Amino acid sequence: MIIRIGNRDRGPTGWACLCAVVMAALTLPPAGNAARLPTLKERKAITASLPAAIKNIPIGCVWLDIRVSSRNPRYAYVGMVYVGSVGAHSVCLRYASNGFAIVKNNGRWKQIYAGSVQPPCSFKIPRDLVSCH
Numbered sequence: 001m002i003i004r005i006g007n008r009d010r011g012p013t014g015w016a017c018l019c020a021v022v023m024a025a026l027t028l029p030p031a032g033n034a035a036r037l038p039t040l041k042e043r044k045a046i047t048a049s050l051p052a053a054i055k056n057i058p059i060g061c062v063w064l065d066i067r068v069s070s071r072n073p074r075y076a077y078v079g080m081v082y083v084g085s086v087g088a089h090s091v092c093l094r095y096a097s098n099g100f101a102i103v104k105n106n107g108r109w110k111q112i113y114a115g116s117v118q119p120p121c122s123f124k125i126p127r128d129l130v131s132c133h
Helices: 011-027 040-049
Strands: 061-067 075-082 100-105 109-115
Touching: 040 061, 040 075, 040 100, 040 109
Parallel strands: none
Antiparallel strands: 061 075, 075 100, 100 109
16 A cells, blocks of 8 residues: 555655654654663663662673663663563563663662553652653
């Protein structure tokens, strides 16, 4: 099916560009509200605060997606991006999940939320990390 805008076809290259722009707009947070990557020191401290079940996952299976709030740098988001194979016989399959954690620094980083849905608004987690319900 070809969708026409006006009387011109976009062609495969035009559609690829349009799709890339739309996907970026839908997935990237607004520049003024964007969480930032952690410093190396923050990344080490946040990683050390995670439960052993997460810290002991083989390195080739996951990458920790860590973002620190630009609104309140005492909060950080920790998600797991699966980089290993998750086929039927993969060693990484047992670690597959869709959850994330929120950690807070009150002198040291501590996990305050873990789940796969938005946390309650009563947790007052900055919106540049995750929305709430």
